[in-house]
Amino acid sequence: MNTEPAPGVVARIDALLPQTQCTRCGYAGCKPYAAAIASGEAGINQCPPGGSATIAALAALTGRPVQALNPVHGVETPPRVAWIDESRCIGLSPRRIRRRSIACVSKRTLRGC
Numbered sequence: 468m469n470t471e472p473a474p475g476v477v478a479r480i481d482a483l484l485p486q487t488q489c490t491r492c493g494y495a496g497c498k499p500y501a502a503a504i505a506s507g508e509a510g511i512n513q514c515p516p517g518g519s520a521t522i523a524a525l526a527a528l529t530g531r532p533v534q535a536l537n538p539v540h541g542v543e544t545p546p547r548v549a550w551i552d553e554s555r556c557i558g559l560s561p562r563r564i565r566r567r568s569i570a571c572v573s574k575r576t577l578r579g580c
C-alpha cells in the first residue's frame with residue numbers, strides 16, 4: 468500500500484536509521500529508504516546495519532509489527548570500529564568508510580571522520 472506520508476514523517480524515520488548510506492536496504496541511502504517506508508513501499512526490516520534495534524524503533528514509530536531482519540538484505544553483525552594510526556594513514560574517504568559500514572575513529576580526536 469503506497470500512501471502520501473504526512474509532513475515530517477520521512478525525517479523522523481530517517482533519524483532512526485544508522486546513516487551509513489550503504490544501500491543494503493535496496494535504496495540509494497537512508498533517506499530514500501525512509502521515504503519508501505513512509506509511503507508504504509518498503510518494509511521496516513531491510514536495514515542490516517540497524518538490525519533489530521532499528522526495526523523495533525521503526526515499528527514503534529510507524530505502528531507496524533516488529534519483524535525479523537529480511538535476510539535478502541543481509542544479516543545483523545556487531546558494530547565495527549576502525550582505529551586510525553594517523554601517522555600511517557594514507558586517507559580513506561568517508562564514502563568508502565560508509566560503504567564498509569564501519570565507524571572511523573581517530574585516536575587523537577575520538578570523533579568520526
Ligand code: SF4
Binds near residue numbers: 485487496498516517
Ligand atoms: S541499509 Fe540502513 S544504513 Fe544502509 S542505506 Fe539503507 S537505511 Fe541506511
